[in-house]
Amino acid sequence: MRIPLVDLQAQYQIIKEEIRTSLDKVLNDMELFLGPHTSAFEEAFASYCGCRYGIGVSSGTDALTLALRACGIGPGDEVITVANTFVATVEAIAQVGAKPVFVDIDPQTYTIDPEQVNAALTPRTRALLPVHLYGHPAEMEPLLAIARRAGLRIIEDASQAHGALYRGRRVGSLGDIGCFSLYCSKNLGAYGEAGICVTNDASLAERLRMLRDHGSRIRYHHELLGSNARLDELQAAILLVKLRHLEHWNAARQAHAQFYSEHLRGIVAALPTVRPWATHVYCYYVIQVEEREQLRRLLQEAGISSGIHYPVPLHLQPACAYLGYQRGALPHTEACATRILSLPMYPELSEQQLSYIVETVSSSLKQSGAAPAHP
Numbered sequence: 001m002r003i004p005l006v007d008l009q010a011q012y013q014i015i016k017e018e019i020r021t022s023l024d025k026v027l028n029d030m031e032l033f034l035g036p037h038t039s040a041f042e043e044a045f046a047s048y049c050g051c052r053y054g055i056g057v058s059s060g061t062d063a064l065t066l067a068l069r070a071c072g073i074g075p076g077d078e079v080i081t082v083a084n085t086f087v088a089t090v091e092a093i094a095q096v097g098a099k100p101v102f103v104d105i106d107p108q109t110y111t112i113d114p115e116q117v118n119a120a121l122t123p124r125t126r127a128l129l130p131v132h133l134y135g136h137p138a139e140m141e142p143l144l145a146i147a148r149r150a151g152l153r154i155i156e157d158a159s160q161a162h163g164a165l166y167r168g169r170r171v172g173s174l175g176d177i178g179c180f181s182l183y184c185s186k187n188l189g190a191y192g193e194a195g196i197c198v199t200n201d202a203s204l205a206e207r208l209r210m211l212r213d214h215g216s217r218i219r220y221h222h223e224l225l226g227s228n229a230r231l232d233e234l235q236a237a238i239l240l241v242k243l244r245h246l247e248h249w250n251a252a253r254q255a256h257a258q259f260y261s262e263h264l265r266g267i268v269a270a271l272p273t274v275r276p277w278a279t280h281v282y283c284y285y286v287i288q289v290e291e292r293e294q295l296r297r298l299l300q301e302a303g304i305s306s307g308i309h310y311p312v313p314l315h316l317q318p319a320c321a322y323l324g325y326q327r328g329a330l331p332h333t334e335a336c337a338t339r340i341l342s343l344p345m346y347p348e349l350s351e352q353q354l355s356y357i358v359e360t361v362s363s364s365l366k367q368s369g370a371a372p373a374h375p
């Protein structure tokens, strides 16, 4: 049996007719940018998140970059974030000329540790950029309290957590701007590049709208120097179809995660933790194992793909050497990076596939003689 990490083909077979009908409509009308599908998707996704405004953009990276720009963050400013994230989180901060400041994580949820944020504040801190990693929300209340007290903006990177709830509210709606990647492999993904910002702030929404379209409200009249970062109509049409399925897709991911956890308890060193105030939407199902490379090899031999999100924390990447961090600076982040492993996770996984995966993981760990799980 061959099982990929993510199977877009399996999902496409189910929604093919809906997608084709929608794409046909766009191509018949030939309105390719900032048309009816973009505004319908923006409205539907913002409302799904419990936000007033949605601004479709061309990627998650652009969503983050434009959000920072809309908040007026630039050279001389510091933005506090984590190092265990996709590189785009930090690229966005660097892109606007600000300085990324890394803090350590809660090693159980893999998300930013608010205690560490307090210690990292300086007079130059302008924003906090928590990442709702793997689909689990960051602990937002203490961050919101810090931000209120210190007059900071909060920009959420919700690229892996479409639909996740923090104390009953959707992630992305808790800070000043919520940023989502809609890249093909995310919980909600286009068939190309796409992203969206959501906010309740009318003036931030207006600035984002201008920034994504060359700083203009009226064509060829430029109030700001922005960029070309629009969501296109074909992707918006696909996303509108897929948004209708997001809730039951997330429910399927949660059911698969429950199956994994029931069958791997006591077998792997750590399972995903879900805080009582959170719902997890499992963009990735991440376990920890001691003998990771051996397990990966045995899984691969059995036809099962696995992933590492992410093998090298950003503060130790050559691209971030200029920031001057040394190994040892973020102990939890660094320890997790050597042990984390992502198992296949997508809504269409079958019971048969799931059983095969847990059986292979169990027998491989026995075979490799890996240290037994902590109780």
Ligand SMILES: *Cc1c(COP(=O)(O)O)cnc(C)c1O
Residues within 6 Å of the ligand: 059, 060, 061, 062, 085, 086, 088, 089, 131, 157, 159, 160, 181, 182, 183, 194, 195
């Ligand atoms: C995918 C992702 C991004 C970047 O999104 P793109 O659409 O690929 O630009 C940013 N942050 C996180 C946490 C992501 O997972």
